[in-house]
Amino acid sequence: MSNKKSKECFFCVNQLDVDYKDVRTLRRFVNFYMKILPGSRTGVCAWHQRKLTQAIKRARVMSLLAPTHK
Amino acid sequence: MSKSKPSGSSRYEMLFIVPNNFTEDEAKSIVAKVEGIVTENGATIVFSEFWGKKKLAYIIKQNHYGYYSLCEFDIDRDALTKIDRVLRLSNEVLRHQIISIPAVTDAERLAIKEKQTQASKSDKKEEKPNSKEKISKVVDKKEDKKEDKKESSKAELKDLDQKLEGIITAKDLL
Numbered sequence: 629m630s631n632k633k634s635k636e637c638f639f640c641v642n643q644l645d646v647d648y649k650d651v652r653t654l655r656r657f658v659n660f661y662m663k664i665l666p667g668s669r670t671g672v673c674a675w676h677q678r679k680l681t682q683a684i685k686r687a688r689v690m691s692l693l694a695p696t697h698k
Numbered sequence: 699m700s701k702s703k704p705s706g707s708s709r710y711e712m713l714f715i716v717p718n719n720f721t722e723d724e725a726k727s728i729v730a731k732v733e734g735i736v737t738e739n740g741a742t743i744v745f746s747e748f749w750g751k752k753k754l755a756y757i758i759k760q761n762h763y764g765y766y767s768l769c770e771f772d773i774d775r776d777a778l779t780k781i782d783r784v785l786r787l788s789n790e791v792l793r794h795q796i797i798s799i800p801a802v803t804d805a806e807r808l809a810i811k812e813k814q815t816q817a818s819k820s821d822k823k824e825e826k827p828n829s830k831e832k833i834s835k836v837v838d839k840k841e842d843k844k845e846d847k848k849e850s851s852k853a854e855l856k857d858l859d860q861k862l863e864g865i866i867t868a869k870d871l872l
Contacts, residue, residue, distance in 0.1 A: 642817040645810065648797075649713065649768070652818050690713055690795050691764070694755040 637673040639680075646679040648686035651693060658684060661697050707772045709744070709801040712736070714785065714794035715754070715764040722751065725765040728790045733769060739780050741773035745807065758792055770799070 638656070639646060648654070657670050657680055664684050667677040687693040714732065716725045726748065733743060749766035758764070773781075778796060785794045802810070 638817075642813065642820075644813055644817055647810075647814070650814050653814065686795065686797065688755075690766075690793060691715070691754040691756055691758060 635671055637671060637676055639676040640673060646676060646683045648683040648690075649692070651687060654680075654684055654687055654693060658693065662694050707774050709770065709772055709799050710778065710796055711799045712769045712771070712781075712794060712796045713766065714769075715758070715766055715792040716790060717759070717761045717792045718751070718763040718765070719761075720765070720790075722765065729765075729767045732767075732785065732791060735784055736769065736771055736773075736781055739773065739777045741771040741777065741781075743769060743771045745770040745804070761792060764792055772801075 638644070638653075644653070657665050657672065659665055664681055667674060670677070670680075672680060684693060688695050716728050720728065729746075729748060733746060737743060745768075747768040749768065751763055752766050754762060754764050782794075782796060785791050
């Protein structure tokens, strides 16, 4: 994820549903320390940001995403 | 959305991990067993997918790797708790997660996957030139000799990583 704030919501633009199994896209919304980035940083709309946080947490439970960096 | 589903039942999705102390064939038989448990409790399996062996993001019960399997089914909410209980007690399933999802047809599922891959591809195109520019800037600043040394050491590190992974997998298989 670039440091610049993208104005458009990634999921609205690409017409994607947030999926906890799609780790590649989830990785974009997590920082180096594997913390969930805030909506103000990611540019994702509030509705999708709520789905996104849930998806990231689900991915963590199933060991698809690490909860912290090593 | 399928309108002809029986009343009271709804679509759920289950992802579960089989530990790495089984071989792939054994893991597949375990997956079949788990799906048997699901159908015994009155579910109709709509979709199932074996992801194969994957590296876990963190160690679970001393397992570095696991076999992932996905399963979608229609079931009553009450019967769901039974499946949950059985799988939680079994040693053959490392971890499982059941999630309610909207009912999706096979064609729609494919379309979603395509969209995901397309989205990731388009991002790559945007990101790649930026990273290359950064690298070129760094290269200009530094001397040529140092770069060669660094590159060779990086290559060695990569080889080491690969070897280490191989060793880890071998240990797990024993």
